[in-house]
Amino acid sequence: MPETRAGTAASDLVLASVRFAGTTALRNVHLRGGLVSRIAPAGDAAGLPPGVPVLDLDGRYVIPGLWDEHVHMTQWALAAHRIDLSGAASAQSAADVVRSFAAQHADDGMPVVGVGFRDAVWGDVPTLELLDGATRGLPTALLSHDLHCVWLNSAASARYGVPVDATGLVREEPAFELTRMLGQLPDAVVDGWVREAAQTAAARGVVGVVDFEMTWNRPVWLRRIAGGFDSLRVDAGVYPQDLDRAVADGMRTGQLLDGGAGLLRVGPLKVLIDGALNTRTAYCVDPYPHGGRGLLTVSEGELLALLVRARDAGFVPAVHAIGDGANEVALNAFQAAAIGGRIEHAQFVRTEDLPRFGALGVTASVQPAHALDDRDAADSNWAGRTDRAFPLRSLLAAGATLALGSDAPVAPLEPWLAMSAATTRNGRDGRAPWHPEQALTRREALTASTRGRGTVRVGDPADLAVLDGDPFAVSEAAFAAMPVAATLVAGRFTHRGGL
Structure with a gap:
């Protein structure tokens, strides 16, 4: 099926032999102009528009897109390229993770940025001295998992003009402003x-x-x-x-x-x-x-x-x-x-x-x-x-x-x-x-x-997800990791995994 640019609707399409969540009946779902235009029983061959592509989904399940x-x-995209501190069980263990990274990148001269620490459940507390001792003078800023707090070392405090006390922590608006500065990379x-x-x-x-x-x-x-x-x-x-x-x-x-x-x-x-x-x-x-x-x-x-x-x-x-x-x-x-x-x-x-x-x-x-x-x-x-x-x-x-x-x-x-x-x-x-x-x-x-x-209804946007299992019947493990065969926005495939 031809795909189109951006959000414009793709050519008309029939998703044939699909099920809806919690049901067993097979249906055909007609997509036209970016909308769900018709839902008919799978055996209703007379309702298939002539010349419109038909994609047989072989009993897969179709739900509204999520x-x-x-x-x-932007922060989500940046996080994938920063040090993951979500597993750190203490301030000391977070500093140890950063120390290992800094030892390998001491000559880079680039700021060290970590994400995901949870000091609310730590038995010890972050300190400026602890982070300074782990970072070899590299400017270092660690963002808490909720984005409302940043733990800085002295080099980062000086580089970004953000004063800190003995904890090295800044919270709320100063943390937000620093987070924006850390995200200033090439567009x-x-x-x-x-x-x-x-x-x-x-x-x-x-x-x-x-x-x-x-x-x-x-x-x-x-x-x-x-x-x-x-x-x-x-x-x-x-x-x-x-x-x-x-x-x-x-x-x-x-x-x-x-x-x-x-x-x-x-x-x-x-x-x-x-x-x-x-x-x-x-x-x-x-x-x-x-x-x-x-x-x-x-x-x-x-x-x-x-x-x-x-x-x-x-x-x-x-x-x-x-x-x-x-x-x-x-x-x-x-x-x-x-x-x-x-x-x-x-x-x-x-x-x-x-x-x-x-x-x-x-x-x-x-x-x-x-x-x-x-x-x-x-x-x-x-x-x-x-x-x-x-x-x-x-x-x-x-x-x-x-x-x-x-x-x-x-x-x-x-x-x-x-x-x-x-x-x-x-x-x-x-x-x-x-x-x-x-x-x-x-x-x-x-x-x-x-x-x-x-559920999918006539007149809805053709924003859909095609699943390999019934989300109301699969096991808990399968539900949490639900296999998605395809995703459509306005009738246009944005993901098509093996169909």
Whole structure:
């Protein structure tokens, strides 16, 4: 079948002899003009349009294409080319990993960048002295897994003009600014890495992402699409510092930005109002064991003003709120502004606030893999209250709409991993499931990963994934590593594995 450039629809096509998840009947799915135009029994030969290519899928399963509702696409692409510290069990072991790398690259003169450390569960603590002793004077910056903290050595502090204390740590906005500086590589290099990451995502059935990269993202994505990027749809978020520019340009959430290509749209307005669990900066009602309640970085009054501005300008707000105190503040502001939207993360929610998501029309944009990655940090910092941490079942039962994502690079851009985490609450590490009462069914997880579609219907975009097994029937291991035979965006193959 001929393929087309960018997001334009391919020629008409019939996907023949397919099944839908949880069913056994064979069907033919007709694609026309980038949409699902007809669904008929597989034996309905009379309904096959003359001259239209027919691809026999031999009983494979077709589902709506998957969306990752929260990624930092450039950071995800960069992470694959940085030192992986996710396995470091202590500050000392992280320093040892960096020491080995620095010994091999002492003559390169290039900064050393690592990603993925989790100091919230370490028995020791990061220090400037420890990192200086491991790095041979090479400028070194290590990004925490949640991106809210960076551990620097003295050489990096001097190079980037970022002052540090004896810990070597910077948090929140200084960490974000440093992360942006570390990503300033040649466009051609970064764009190539992003294209590779997107192709990998397409091979897992992903058709779209909501990109919350902390930058003015419109020109970046237009450049990438003009340069040949065509694997995914992208909803590019806007941050408050760029809202005036976006409004002046007539932008609004959902607006198509790349014309006929059809891949790039304006995403939500992203507002961060607290920190993260790993850095103990998520804003909570009760104090942390070490003291303090975290950080509320945007007051309720300031947030209300932003939501009113978003409402009047046609932007859907997406409010980062992790702690239960931050979620309460966010919901209060949504209610006062009389606007729906999204809360990103909703990791820790007061019981009385759960029904407010549904009542206010606020989507819970959640990342199920975090529940497994952060269970130890949650148990130690929110002890006795983790029955309402990562409360997926409670949110759904209270009427909330769920949207699943990864927050890549915090967790991998891998929707089957996210769905497996949501349905098992088990990281396959031999430990008992963590709060299994908060698990979703596979059908619920799939619906939350396909923008509410759940199954293929006439009139839907021809954004589809073709699977080698029934996602509602395969084993847990097979579900988490689901084999994807093909992925289509607007009826055009973005991944075709052996068909």
